[in-house]
Amino acid sequence: MRNGSMHSAALELEGISKRYGSTWAIRALDLTVAPGEFVTLLGPSGCGKTTTLSVIAGFLEPDGGRMLLNGAPLVGLPPFKRDIGVVFQDYALFPHMTVAENVGYGLRVRKVPAAEIERRVGEMLELVQLEGLGGRMPLALSGGQRQRVALARALVFDPKFLLLDEPLSNLDLKLREEMRLEIVRLQRQLSVPTIFVTHDQTEALAMSDRIAVLDAGRIEQIGTPREIYEEPANRFVAEFIGSMNLLDGTVVAAAGADGLCTVKLGDDRTIGARAKGNFAVGHRVCVAARPERCGVVPTDRRVENGASLLNAVVSHIVYLGSRQEIHLTLPGGTTVVSEIVGNVDWDIRTGMDVTFHCDPAECVALSAMPGPVTDPVTDNEPAPGTEAI
């Protein structure tokens, strides 16, 4: 990856850092985007995702690191020479220009002949389904239409790369879901490598080829949506993506050939889980299990062989129409949730003693410490918790 040839990657970031005063906004960030790939930077606000985007666009200069776009260095190049399309959260359309003038601006500054500008703007407006609106002013458009204009404007000059900064957060839910598909369709059709920044995990899962989960200026995990959801690398990712039951415990049997280890919880019960790390007996770990992969049965009902069984008391039931959340309290006081699609086929009530069960193959044991478990060699910086403020 470090010595990748010219065309193996559209964008390569190596050790990119940016600090404000003594606070690191991003820290030694490595990221590679393949040609045509859609990568999402996902994280809570303040995790450094927008800073990363600004550094790539050239609005901010990094304090260290290398950036290559199609093999050519980006650091030091002013934004107007980078050929990178950017869509902003507030769209940033030019209010004094018509839709067509907005979309054509990138071509106008490139001194493209007027007739060709007109043709390409027309094609682009058609592509984003805004035919016939070229003469309108941005203020006369709806939020969704402005979004499409912003996309068309960022794509019309055939950029080498596309950056999307939370472009959907100002739209209402229904429109947001529609635009999600629309953006992915456009991105696929034009095959432009893209980085999409969001704090919305559903957007990230639905749209991305790969997701990079960021926290405190570092990438916690990068992988396909499925990998991120099914195989969280650490506790932060497990908690940030979707909802997750987290059970702290100690390894009492290390992983064997099947990759499953046994973890003793505080209440002397054990639970099986796939080990995400080389845990020995006595290691403190955290077992993560998705609510929709966990079940609840009456105490007298048998569960398929191999499942981990825990005694629990129903604390409350949340009815959500298509599904129900059964909130349970384990003997140690830990709360877990079982999500059940449709109706429960038995009479479940608050306060009832029940059996909470989950398949060890659906559970992962993570290091109890925050941050990545692996890479002790390159990880010579202090852990995130000890960072200077």
Added chain:
Amino acid sequence: MMHLAPRPWTWLKIAVTLTYLFMLVPILVTVAVSFNAGTRSVFPPEGWSLRWWQEALSDEWSSAIFFSLKLSITAAALSTALALPLAFGLVRYDFPGKKALVLLVLGPLLLPTLATGIGLLQVFHWTGLFASMGFGALLIGHIVICVPFSVRTISVSLNGLPPNLEAAAASLGATRWRILIDTILPLIRNGLVAGALFSFIHSFTDVNLSLFLAGPATSPITVKILGFLEFGFAPTLAALSAISLIIPLIGVAIVQRTTRLGDFVYAERQHA
């Protein structure tokens, strides 16, 4: 006392009405006086005639009015041109000595123009160039007292620019220069126009500063009126006052058609 609830509004209305009367009545009286038939400036006018207006528009006076127009328009244009980069620097950048620069720029607004006038006169004399400066001396003085107005209105406009527009333009391939021409200037047009108008009015109606910098051949209308006052208040002066009131009003009327001046008059307080 509950039944008196609407009272505050009644009092407010009365106060506002009185304020306006206090401001407008003297003007109306002056205008009426200019139509006197006799040689005395009295109100109500003794008979009606246009003889004083005729005199006010004679060569002697109209040349002074044109001189004032030339001075004010040039001062407004140049002070606005100077204020644009100044406002830009003050709004966009932090640099050592910024507070001092703000004071320096807005100073003439706070200082009596009289003091500015004396100061400039001394500086010009000290350089030994005053005698040969003529119009130039007046122009420099007027630019100094007009710049604060333009800096403020342009700052208001710059502060009101939507965020990310310049970043968007840059990402689309626009150089800094093109961003200025294509994006910033069109969007702060109102601030530029309002600043130029306020500067024009301030310059056109200035007497304090001009008093020190004017010469026999370079006297704005205000200085000339003041000089003439020494011989008594002839109705000519009433007519001239009316003219020097109408000219700025015409300016306001023209600009008001395309620019909401109120935005700057009221917004100034927030951004001062």
